[in-house]
Amino acid sequence: MCESQSKFLINEQITFFGAGSMAEAIIRGMTARSVVKRGGITVINRSNQARLEELQQQYGVLFQTEEAAKTELLRRSPVIVLAMKPKDAAAALGQLGPLLSEDQLIISVIAGLSIRTMQTLLGRKQPIARTMPNTSSSIGLGATGISFSKEISEDQRKNVLTMFESVGTVTVIEEEKMDILTGISGSGPAYIYYLMEAMIAGGIRGGLTPEQAHELTVQTALGAARMVQQTGEEPSALRHKIMSPNGSTVAALETLDKGDFYETVIAAVQRCAERSREMGAVLKEGIE
Incomplete structure (x- = not known):
C-alpha cells in the first residue's frame, strides 16, 4: 500500500x-x-x-x-x-x-x-x-x-x-x-503568440509558405527562450550577440524602435495589471 x-x-x-x-x-x-x-x-x-x-x-x-x-x-x-x-x-x-x-x-x-x-x-x-x-x-x-x-x-x-x-x-x-504578475505571466503567453503571428505573416509576405513560416517562427521562439533559460544570460546580452554593426538584425530592431516597441510592451504589461485591479475592484464591489 x-x-x-x-x-x-x-x-x-x-x-x-x-x-x-x-x-x-x-x-x-x-x-x-x-x-x-x-x-x-x-x-x-x-x-x-x-x-x-x-x-x-x-x-x-x-x-x-x-x-x-x-x-x-x-x-x-x-x-x-x-x-x-x-x-x-x-x-x-x-x-x-x-x-x-x-x-x-x-x-x-x-x-x-x-x-x-x-x-x-x-x-x-x-x-x-x-x-x-x-x-x-x-x-x-x-x-x-x-x-x-x-x-x-x-x-x-x-x-x-x-x-x-x-x-x-x-x-x-x-x-x-x-496583478503585475498577471501582466507578465498570466497574460504573457498571448503577447508571445501575437508576436509569433506577426513573424509568420512577415514570412508569408516575403514568399515563404505558411508551413515554412510557421515552423521557422515556432522553432525560433522556442530556441530563444531556451537560450535565456540554459545560458543564464540576460536577454539583452543575448540580443547584442546577434546584432552586428549595420547588420540586418540592427535594421530590424531599429524598425521596431520606430514603433516604440520596448515601451509599448511595458505599457501593455502595466495596462494588463491595471485592468486586473479594475476587474478585482468591480468584482468586490458587485459582491458587497
Whole structure:
C-alpha cells in the first residue's frame, strides 16, 4: 500500500469546482505527470454534464452531477480548487462556506478575487492559496504565481507547491503583487503568440509558405527562450550577440524602435495589471 501511494506526489483527493479551460490545463498537466492517482480528481460544475463527460474521457477524472452528491463531495474533500468564472464566484463561495471544516484547503484560480474577499464570502478564515497560473500549465511549462493566507499549514503549502510545480515553475509572492504578475505571466503567453503571428505573416509576405513560416517562427521562439533559460544570460546580452554593426538584425530592431516597441510592451504589461485591479475592484464591489 505504501509503495503504491509513494509514486504519487499528492495522495489526497482533489475536487475541481469549475470545469473551464484553466481547470483543464491543470488537470491535463497533473494527470500527464502522474501527480495524482487515477480517480484522484473529481470535477463538478453548475450544469454542463457534457463538459464533465469530456474531461472524464480525456483524463480519467470522476464527476458528480446530483446536487446532494456534489454537496457531500464539497463537505469531505480535503482540497478544493475554485475554477469557476468570476461572475459565479460569490454564489459558489456562499454555498461552500457552511459546508467546510477548518482543515479543508481552498485553492483559487479565479482572477481578481482576493483572499480577504473569498474568506468574507465563505464566512470563515479558511486556508486559501490564491494562484495565477497560465495555460502553458497544460504542457508542463506553466508559470504560476501563488499567495497564501496565514491559515495555511506547512503540509497544505507543500501540496499547493507540488501541484503547480508539476505543471511548470512557481513564484510565491505577496498578494498585492498578483496583478503585475498577471501582466507578465498570466497574460504573457498571448503577447508571445501575437508576436509569433506577426513573424509568420512577415514570412508569408516575403514568399515563404505558411508551413515554412510557421515552423521557422515556432522553432525560433522556442530556441530563444531556451537560450535565456540554459545560458543564464540576460536577454539583452543575448540580443547584442546577434546584432552586428549595420547588420540586418540592427535594421530590424531599429524598425521596431520606430514603433516604440520596448515601451509599448511595458505599457501593455502595466495596462494588463491595471485592468486586473479594475476587474478585482468591480468584482468586490458587485459582491458587497
